[in-house]
Amino acid sequence: MSIIVVLIIIGIVVAGGFLGGFIWAVKSGQYDDTYSPAVRMLFDDTTTPDIPTEKKSSKKTTNKTDNSIETNK
Amino acid sequence: MGQSCVHCGEDCGKNPVIYNEKPFCCHGCKTVFQILNEKELDQYYRIQPMSGIKVENTDIGDKYDYLDNEEILEQLLDFSDGGVSKINLFIPGIHCASCIWLLENLHTLNEGVVHSFVNFPKKTLSITFRNDEVSLRQIVELLASIHYVPEITLDQLDKKEGKNYEKDLLLKIGVAGFSLLNVMLYNFPEYLPGGDLLEDLFIKVFGWMSFILALPVVFYSASDYYMSAFKALKHKMVNIDIPITLGIFTLFVQSSYDIISGNGIGYLDSLVGLVFFLLIGKWYQGRTYQALSFERDYKSYFPVAVTKIVEEKTISIPIKNLNVNDRIIIRNQELIPADAKLLKGNANIDYSFVTGESMPINKKEGEIIFAGGRQVGSSIEMEVIKTVEQSYLTQLWNQDTNKKDTSTRLNSLINKISEYFTVIILLIGFSAGIYWLIYDSTLAIYAFTSVLIIACPCALALTVPFTFGSTLRAFGRNGFYLKNVDIIEHLYKINNIVFDKTGTLTINSKVKTRFIGSELTLNEQRIIKSVCAHSSHPLSVAIFNSIDIDDLIEIDDFKEIPSLGISAIVEGKKVNIGSRKFVSGKNETETKATNVFVFIDDKILGHYTLGNIYREGLQEVIHGFAKDKKLYLLSGDNDSERKNLEKYFGTETTMLFNQSPTDKKEFIKKIKEDKNNHVLMIGDGLNDAGALMESEVGLTVADDIFSFSPACEGIIESSKFGKLYNFINFSKISMRVVRASFVISFLYNLIGLFFAVQGILSPIIAAILMPVSSISVVAFATFSINYFSKRKI
Numbered sequence: 001m002s003i004i005v006v007l008i009i010i011g012i013v014v015a016g017g018f019l020g021g022f023i024w025a026v027k028s029g030q031y032d033d034t035y036s037p038a039v040r041m042l043f044d045d046t047t048t049p050d051i052p053t054e055k056k057s058s059k060k061t062t063n064k065t066d067n068s069i070e071t072n073k
Numbered sequence: 074m075g076q077s078c079v080h081c082g083e084d085c086g087k088n089p090v091i092y093n094e095k096p097f098c099c100h101g102c103k104t105v106f107q108i109l110n111e112k113e114l115d116q117y118y119r120i121q122p123m124s125g126i127k128v129e130n131t132d133i134g135d136k137y138d139y140l141d142n143e144e145i146l147e148q149l150l151d152f153s154d155g156g157v158s159k160i161n162l163f164i165p166g167i168h169c170a171s172c173i174w175l176l177e178n179l180h181t182l183n184e185g186v187v188h189s190f191v192n193f194p195k196k197t198l199s200i201t202f203r204n205d206e207v208s209l210r211q212i213v214e215l216l217a218s219i220h221y222v223p224e225i226t227l228d229q230l231d232k233k234e235g236k237n238y239e240k241d242l243l244l245k246i247g248v249a250g251f252s253l254l255n256v257m258l259y260n261f262p263e264y265l266p267g268g269d270l271l272e273d274l275f276i277k278v279f280g281w282m283s284f285i286l287a288l289p290v291v292f293y294s295a296s297d298y299y300m301s302a303f304k305a306l307k308h309k310m311v312n313i314d315i316p317i318t319l320g321i322f323t324l325f326v327q328s329s330y331d332i333i334s335g336n337g338i339g340y341l342d343s344l345v346g347l348v349f350f351l352l353i354g355k356w357y358q359g360r361t362y363q364a365l366s367f368e369r370d371y372k373s374y375f376p377v378a379v380t381k382i383v384e385e386k387t388i389s390i391p392i393k394n395l396n397v398n399d400r401i402i403i404r405n406q407e408l409i410p411a412d413a414k415l416l417k418g419n420a421n422i423d424y425s426f427v428t429g430e431s432m433p434i435n436k437k438e439g440e441i442i443f444a445g446g447r448q449v450g451s452s453i454e455m456e457v458i459k460t461v462e463q464s465y466l467t468q469l470w471n472q473d474t475n476k477k478d479t480s481t482r483l484n485s486l487i488n489k490i491s492e493y494f495t496v497i498i499l500l501i502g503f504s505a506g507i508y509w510l511i512y513d514s515t516l517a518i519y520a521f522t523s524v525l526i527i528a529c530p531c532a533l534a535l536t537v538p539f540t541f542g543s544t545l546r547a548f549g550r551n552g553f554y555l556k557n558v559d560i561i562e563h564l565y566k567i568n569n570i571v572f573d574k575t576g577t578l579t580i581n582s583k584v585k586t587r588f589i590g591s592e593l594t595l596n597e598q599r600i601i602k603s604v605c606a607h608s609s610h611p612l613s614v615a616i617f618n619s620i621d622i623d624d625l626i627e628i629d630d631f632k633e634i635p636s637l638g639i640s641a642i643v644e645g646k647k648v649n650i651g652s653r654k655f656v657s658g659k660n661e662t663e664t665k666a667t668n669v670f671v672f673i674d675d676k677i678l679g680h681y682t683l684g685n686i687y688r689e690g691l692q693e694v695i696h697g698f699a700k701d702k703k704l705y706l707l708s709g710d711n712d713s714e715r716k717n718l719e720k721y722f723g724t725e726t727t728m729l730f731n732q733s734p735t736d737k738k739e740f741i742k743k744i745k746e747d748k749n750n751h752v753l754m755i756g757d758g759l760n761d762a763g764a765l766m767e768s769e770v771g772l773t774v775a776d777d778i779f780s781f782s783p784a785c786e787g788i789i790e791s792s793k794f795g796k797l798y799n800f801i802n803f804s805k806i807s808m809r810v811v812r813a814s815f816v817i818s819f820l821y822n823l824i825g826l827f828f829a830v831q832g833i834l835s836p837i838i839a840a841i842l843m844p845v846s847s848i849s850v851v852a853f854a855t856f857s858i859n860y861f862s863k864r865k866i
Binding site for chain 1: 116120170173174177191192193194195239240243244247248251254255258259275278282
């Protein structure tokens with residue numbers, strides 16, 4: 001039966017870990033905005049700040065084709 | 074109907090602006106599209122099509138000059154160090170996924186931006202940028218150019234980061250939830266058949282574990298309740314938190330005694346559950362609208378800076394540095410920050426912020442212009458005669474700021490019930506104790522504590538948060554936003570309603586035009602429209618919009634004479650449009666309505682009469698309210714609309730015209746003298762601010778809920794005005810649901826007391842009764858509100 005004591009201790013440690021995680025999440029502001037992260041993860045990373053200029057022009061064409069595919073859908 | 078604008082989705086009309094074979098409603102929208110297209114940010118339109126914002130006035134000019142001022146900059150920036158600065162900007166235009174995407178890709182539009190991050194519910198954008206590459210002014214101008222105009226106001230300058238209440242509450246809930254799950258686990262074996270056969274060791278271990286886990290709940294999670302109870306006692310009042318505190322302490326002391334003495338494992342699961350549920354209730358009712366501001370004072374409207382003339386040079390200074398006798402320049406569309414005398418220029422002051430009336434008023438040199446007006450037209454030069462704090466409007470605004478003291482709040486139903494509740498519970502507890510003292514003294518203390526434990530008004534305390542919290546949400550879904558849940562109970566009590574006219578009952582941006590005189594031919598109409606097209610005066614715009622002709626004709630020699638009218642030569646004919654004096658040379662007659670006379674070639678054709686357009690649904694709203702409430706109408710205008718208003722209000726209603734802001738406020742004060750009168754004020758502009766504050770509940774009608782509203786208790790979207798009666802009436806349903814929930818929770822209390830007074834309240838009964846009562850009350854309250862809100866709003 002003393003195994004129960006061990007289980008209880010394991011149980012509380014695991015739960016404590018989750019509590020710690022929750023406190024961290026709250027403190028780091030993850031509950032401040034519950035809408036935008038859900039949207040943000042769906043964005044493509046096509047525009048990055050440091051694309052060299054030559055690439056930009058070639059990108060433009062690909063982007064445009066993307067666009068047409070999108071509208072065809 | 075024409076095509077929809079690719080940028081903002083609005084109807085393009087018959088002559089859309091075409092760019093890249095795509096239709097746009099205006100050049101502003103086209104420009105934004107162009108900018109985004111050049112920078113390969115056209116994904117913006119794919120995330121959410123036609124998500125752009127339409128902005129009427131795209132002329133930025135040197136509006137943001139003041140952002141170059143070091144002192145202002147320092148106050149605005151959150152942080153600035155090592156060439157990198159951070160700022161938080163409030164952008165009311167943020168509304169969809171595309172906005173987030175575009176604003177977070179700001180670095181593509183300007184290399185100096187390091188990082189930008191949107192907080193959607195708060196509608197703020199936090200930007201980190203490199204000082205040597207881009208200035209704040211450039212960033213703000215960039216945002217304005219893509220129609221995300223940030224709102225920078227005076228009250229942001231002295232921002233105080235209050236304690237983050239919501240985060241605090243979440244932490245408390247987290248701790249309570251953690252303890253609850255574990256404590257329940259330890260107490261559960263007790264409740265099973267054969268639980269009493271449990272080994273002593275386990276009872277001890279479980280008991281002590283529960284005790285340790287309950288400590289943070291009792292001393293941290295529940296601490297707000299003790300504070301509130303203590304405060305109430307200090308003011309010699311009883312609120313719901315007193316019986317709660319009493320219950321928590323009794324539970325804790327009784328359980329600790331049981332555990333320490335080895336008698337059992339106590340009621341700690343009930344205790345922790347109770348705190349957890351209460352905190353959830355608190356969290357539910359506290360989740361209000363973060364982006365809306367109900368506590369605005371004059372600082373929210375006034376610009377941050379003003380242009381001052383010093384030795385014939387202009388500099389931008391913060392408004393608080395403005396002194397009497399300073400000379401300032403007010404440009405087109407700028408707000409006058411302090412009462413001032415007009416020195417030079419042609420002042421056309423639009424007081425729509427103040428009075429709700431959008432027709433500009435012409436002022437002559439030497440006249441004193443009150444703060445709050447907006448200049449329309451060319452720049453004017455003024456001399457400040459009073460500082461910002463001492464100006465007429467700010468004075469009015471700042472009067473008795475400590476209005477609506479807590480005394481009215483403490484009259485609420487829940488506190489009244491708590492008063493009786495606490496007394497009755499204590500009486501029952503003592504009588505049970507005394508009874509057992511006589512018959513079986515070992516049970517006396519136990520019976521007493523049992524009563525306090527089981528009577529702990531958990532379900533009762535959850536009723537209001539969940540009923541009103543759900544009501545608040547139902548209102549919010551329908552375009553009616555309340556400051557907090559307490560307002561609902563105040564709405565229920567309302568029996569006097571005071572309406573403002575301009576901007577509240579009438580639609581500001583639209584006027585009804587009617588032509589009086591000989592019927593105009595098609596060509597005459599075309600001429601009038603063509604001439605009006607050249608003027609931006611609201612009257613010209615109104616006439617322009619009222620004529621439904623597409624092909625305009627060329628005009629020559631267009632002249633606009635301020636406060637008189639406009640003239641031009643069309644097809645060789647002289648055209649004058651404007652005031653009677655301007656057109657006919659005769660003096661103005663004593664008319665109260667706004668008239669615009671038309672003169673073409675050699676004769677006066679007649680005049681346009683401009684009247685108010687009333688909001689849709691006004692009839693139903695007034696009709697609904699008139700049944701059981703007393704209505705009043707206060708207007709700052711003259712009584713030219715009286716006849717029209719009587720159609721809605723009937724002839725019995727008190728209607729007062731030419732009311733100054735102070736008059737309005739005094740009027741409400743007078744109604745309030747009778748203690749049985751509860752006043753609801755419905756207004757829109759700054760001129761109602763005093764009245765809104767003075768009334769028990771002040772509601773603001775707003776076209777754009779995020780941008781403009783005086784301090785108030787609630788904001789209603791102007792398009793939802795027709796539902797106002799339903800909203801106010803729904804507060805009655807909410808109160809009925811609250812009462813029904815009270816009855817349910819009292820029933821549970823009776824069952825509990827039945828066991829408690831007999832001294833046979835076992836932990837298992839408490840452990841079942843408490844969550845069951847709480848959950849059933851919460852479920853009843855939420856479901857019934859949601860059910861009724863779908864039918865009655």
